[in-house]
Amino acid sequence: MAQTPHIAVIGGGSTGIGIARDLAMRGLDVTLVEQGNLTHGTTGRMHGLLHSGGRYAVADQASATECIEENRVLRDIASHCVEMTGGLFVKRPEDSEEYFQEKLEGCKECGIPAEVISGEEARAMEPHLAKDVEKAITVPDGAIDPFRLVVANAASAEEHGARIETHSKVTDLIIEDGEVVGLEVEHASGSGKRVHGTEGGTEEIRADYVVNATGAWAGRIGDMANVDIAVRPSKGVMTIMNIRQVDTVINRCKPKGDADIVVPHETTAILGTTDEEVEDPEDYPEEGWEVDKMIDTLKELVPMLDEARTIRSFWGVRPLYEPPDVGSDDPTDITRDYFLLDHDERDDLQGMTSIVGGKFTTYRMMGEEISDHVCAKFGIDAECRTADEPLPGSEDFSVLRDYMDEFGLRSPIGRRSVERLGSRADDVLKTSDPNPTICNCEGVTRAEVQDAIEQSGSDLNAVRIRTRASMGNCQGGFCCSRLASELHGEYSEDIAREAWDELLQERWKGQRHALWGEQLSQAALNYALHSTTQNRDNDPADGGPVDFAAFDSGVGAGEASGTADVAADGGTRNGD
Amino acid sequence: MAINSEVLVIGGGLAGLTSALKAAREGADVRLVSYKQSSLRHASGLVDLLGYTPDGEGPITDPYAAMGDLPEEHPYRRVGVETVRESMSLFDEVTDYRGDHTDTNALVPTHGGTVKPTARYPTGAAAGLASDDRDVLLVGLESLVDFDAPHAAAHLEAAGVPFDVRGETIRFPGDLQADAKITRYAKLLDTNGDVAVRGRKKGARDALAERVNTVRDTEERIGFPAILGDAHTDAVRAALEEKIGADVFEVPMGPPSLPGLRLEDALFEALDEAGASFETGNPVVDFDADGERIETVYIEKNGAKIPNSADQYVLATGGLVGKGIESDRESVTEPVFDCHIEHGEDRYEWFDGDAFGDHPFASFGVETDETLRPLTADSAVQFENLRAAGSVLGGYDFAAEKSGSGVSIATGYVAGENAAAEAR
Secondary structure (H helix, E strand, C coil): CCCCCEEEEECCCHHHHHHHHHHHHCCCEEEEECCCCCCCCCHHHCCCEECCCHHHCCCCHHHHHHHHHHHHHHHHHCHHHEECCCEEEEECCCCCHHHHHHHHHHHHHCCCCCEEEEHHHHHHHCCCCCCCCCEEEEECCEEECHHHHHHHHHHHHHHCCCEEECCEEEEEEEEECCEEEEEEEEECCCCHHHCCCCCCCEEEEECCEEEECCHHHHHHHHHHCCCCCCCEEEEEEEEEECCCCCCCEEEECCCCCCCCEEEEECCEEEEECCCEECCCCCCCCCCHHHHHHHHHHHCCCCHHHHCCCEEEEEEEEEEECCCCCCCCCCHHHCCCCEEEEEHHHHHCCECEEEEEECCHHHHHHHHHHHHHHHHHHCCCCCCCCCCCCCCCCCCCCCCCCCHHHHCCCCCCHHHHHHHHHHHHHHHHHCCCCCCCEEECCCCEEHHHHHHHHHHHCCCHHHHHHHHCCCCCCCCCCCCHHHHHHHHECCECHHHHHHHHHHHHHHHHHHHHHHCCHHHHHHHHHHHHHHHHHCCHHHCCCCCCCCCHHHCECCCCCCCCCCCCCCCCCCCCCCCC | CCEEEEEEEECCCHHHHHHHHHHHHCCCCEEEEECCCCHHHCCCCCECCCCCCCCCCCCCCCHHHHHCCCCCCCHHHHHCHHHHHHHHHHHHHHCCEECCCCCCCEEEECCCCCEEEECEEEHHHHHHCCCCCCCEEEEEECCCCCCCHHHHHHHHHHCCCCCCEEEEEECCCCCCCCCCCHHHHHHHHHHCCEEEECCEEEEHHHHHHHHHHHHCCCCCEEEEECCCCCCCHHHHHHHHHHHHCCEEEEECCCCCCHHHHHHHHHHHHHHHHCCCEEEECCCEEEEEEECCEEEEEEEEECCEEEEEEEEEEEECCCCCCCCCCEECCCCEECCCCCCCCCCCCCHHHCCCCCCCCCCHHHHCCECECCCCCEECCCCCECCCCEEECHHHECCCCHHHHCCHHHHHHHHHHHHHHHHHHHHC
16 A cells, blocks of 8 residues: 555545545545536535525434534635525414424524514515515525635645546446455546546546545446445426525525525525435436426515526436435435445445535535545544635635726626635736626626636636636626637637537526526527627538638629728718 | 607617618608617627528528528518518618628628628628638737637638638727727727827827737738727728728627617618608507507606507517517517417427527517518407518527528518508
8 A cells, every 4th residue: 555545536526525625635645536527416506505504403403513513614714605694584474483483492402593583674684575474583594606615625625736637437446356446537528627638538547545425426336336325316496596686595484395495696596496306316307397486486485586587597416315224205304414335334345435415515524524534544643624724715815905996897896806716816816918807797807717717728617617707697698709719829719619619508508497588588689699690500610611702702892882982081971 | 649650660670760761761751769779789780681591501692592492481481582672772772881782692700700691791891701812810909808809710710711811919009998898999999089109199090000010911901890980980991991001891799789880870860861750768668459450659758658649550679689579487478569479388398408409489479461460369460550570570580590680671671661551
C-alpha cells in the first residue's frame, strides 16, 4: 500500500464533492469522477432550500437536529452561497391546530429557534400571503445555491491536490481477489477541461479505496460488483417563477403533502414539490399535471401564483434509502437520514463503501463521517477541518464594497456579481478590459463568464452553473450566442458552435413545462431570433454545401430602383 | 362621439403599416392604432419572402417559384403569387431597400456568422452579400456582445462562403460605458459627435475609420454591426467608405435592431404622406358588434375608453411574439375580437421536444377566407367587416420558412385593398 492512500470517489454531487474535499484536506490522494457536469444528478435538481430542520421537527427529529447544526456551519463556511431569508410554517384555517403545536414543540426539542407570529404579522413580512393564513412559526430556513456550493467545494478539493473529472462515466469496477481496486472510466468526447484523459477514450483508475457517492445511481455501481444497493429513487417536480413572489421560505404547516413549499432563490422563486417513487433515476415521466398541481396547491398560500409567469420546471430524484427490514410503502415515510454501507462488512467485498440517502443540507456532515470511516481503514488519524475552513469565495466576505463605481458596473449588476463571487470578486472583476453584461436577465458580466470558462472549459452548461447566465426570464434566448462567442478564441469555432447548441437545447428542455402565457411568447421570440434572424435552424455550417453562385450577388441592385445610390450623401429619406 | 374613419387598422407592425398604406393609397380615409412597440425592433430589418419550404428544403433561390407548392392553408396561397409580387412593388416604392432587380434570393451574413436567404435587404447591408466573392473584414466592438467579429468570421468560413473573411475587434473611440446602448453608438455617428482620442477631440466617424484602418489589410469590404447611425445612416456609411477606401456594410443584429426601426420609420413616413392618421401607445380593450358587423372598438387612454368607429377593420396585432395571440394553461386566444385559434387541447401538444423542432405554436393564428376575413371554428365568416393580416394569421411557420416579412406585406396589402374597396 502506498504511503498516501489513493481514494476514488464516484459522483460529483454535493455528497461526493464534500467527501473529496474532506479527504483531500486530510492529506489523502483523491480522484473524483462524475458522469456529467458537477451537480448533474440530484444536487442540481433541488429547490435550493437550506433547511432549518423545521420540516423534519415532528417526524424525523434526528434529521432535524443535524439540519440546524449544518445550517449554522454552512452560513459560516459558505456565506457567498447562502441567503438567510428566514422561513415560515404557515397555517391555513383547514390545517390542524394540533399539528401546529407539535411543530412548534418539535422545533424547540431539536434546538431550532422558532416563534409564533399572527397572520397579520406574517402578512406584514410577506404581503402576498393569503388573507386567511391564521398564523405562522418563524424558523431560520434559508436559500442556498447548490451549484456555487459544489463548485466551491471542488475548487477547494483541487487546491488540496484532488483531481476532479467531469463528463467521465464509470463503466466498470475493477475487482481482483474479491476486492475493488479501481474503476474503468469512459471520458466523454469534447474539449478543454471536459477531457483530461484521451478524448473520447477510456481510462483505468486504480485506487486503494472506492467511495460510491452516486445517490440515486448507487445501485448501478453496486450491480458492477454484484452487490445489492436498494436505493428507492423518488421524483419531485420543481417549478421556477420568473420573480420572487416571496422573500421568505414559505412552508405549509401540514404533516406531509405535495406542493407545500415556496423558496425564494436569487431572482426567482421555486415551487416544490412532489414525492413519487420511480423505477429508473434517469428515465421517468415528467408530466404537465404535476406542474399544475404545484401552482394550484401553492396558490392557496400565495394567491398571486395563479397568474404568475413560470420560466421552467424540472424534476429531481431523491436517493432515498431504508434498511431492508423497514419496508415503507410510501416514499414520504422513508427517512431522510443517510446510511453508510461498508461492502466488506455487508457483502464481503473489500475496498468500497457506498453512501446513500441523506439531504443536501447535511452533505458536509456525511462527508465527514465517510471520511472518518475511510481514514480508519488506513489507520489515519487526521482531523476533519471542513466545518471550520471557509470555502473559496467565502473567506472574508464581510465587505460588500461599492463595486459599481470601482469597476464601472451599473447597479444592480455590480452587487449581484459581488454576491455571487464573494471574496473572489477582486480577482475576477479587476480587469483593464471592458466588462459588458453578457446575460442581462441575471446580470452576469464578461469577466465572470471568462472566469468560469477558465475553471470549466468549453462546456457552457458548466459556465451556466457557475454564473447563472441563461437562467433568467429569456432562458438563454439572448445570451446563448454571446456565451458561445466568449468561448471563441480559446476554442475553435466548431467547439463553440457545439457548446452553443447544447446549451440552447438544455434550456429548451426545462422551458417545455412552462409554455403558456408570457413564457410561450418568450419561447416564440427566442425561436424567431434564432431561426429568423440568425438562421440557426438551417445553419449552412451544419448542413450540406450551399451553391452561393446561384444567389443574388448584388450586381444590378440599386440601378433601376430610382433611389439614390450608396455613395450619394445620405439617400433621399435620411439626408444629412 | 366616436372617432370615425373608413378603415381602422389595429397594429403598427409591417402588416398593419402596409395595410394602412395600401388602403390610404386606394383613397380610403384610414386610421391606424397600435399599442406596444412593434416587433420590428426585434427583427433583423431584412425582408424575407420564402427561404425554405415547409419541409425544410432550401435555401430556396426563387421564392415566387416555390410558393405554388406551399400547402393550401398557407397565407401566400390565400392571396396568390401575383398579389405577392404587387405588394412587393408597393414596398419597393416606399423604401430604399435592394433586391428588387431580381426574383432570386440573396444570402446575407447574420451577426452569429450564418447566412440567411432573404428577398430584400437594406441599402446598408448590400455590400455584405455572401454571393459576392470579394474578401471581407468584419469589425466588432469590444463592448458589443451581440457581434463577435472573429467568431462570426470563423463561422462564415465554416458555412463555406466563397471569399476570405477575417474578424477584428476594436474599441469604439471615446469613453463609452461598457454597457452603452446601441442607440448611443448610432447617435454619436449620426451627429459625427466629438469623441476623445488620446486627449484630442475628433469626430466619431473619423475616429472610427482611423481605428479600422489600423487593422484593415486589403479587404475591399468592411462589415460592422448594425449601429451605423439611425437618422443619417447613409451619410455615416458614405463617410466611412470614403475614409477607409472600401465598401462598408452593416451586419443585421438582434434586438434592439436599428435596421428594423429604420424600416418602421420609413413606413410611417410613407403612411403620413399617403394621408392616413395614426395613434400609438394605447391598447384596444373592447368592441361593440351588431350581429355580423363590428361597429366600434374602444381604445384605453389614461383610464378612459375612447370609441373608434369605422366601416372596415383590419386586425394586424401580431402573433405570439407581438401578443396578438395569447395563451394560458388551458387555451390559446386572440384577445381583441376573440377570433378562433385552432390549437391542441393539451398544452403539451403545442410544441416539439427539440428546440428547432416542428413547433405547432409557430403556426398558431386565425384562419381566413380568400379576402382574409377570420373564420369561426365552423368555418363561417366571423365578422363581415374584419380582415386579418400578418403574424396573427395561422397556417405557416415564418421562422422556419423565413417568410415573416413577405407574408406581412402581402396579406397587409390584400387586407388594406379589400377594406378600402368595401368602404367606398
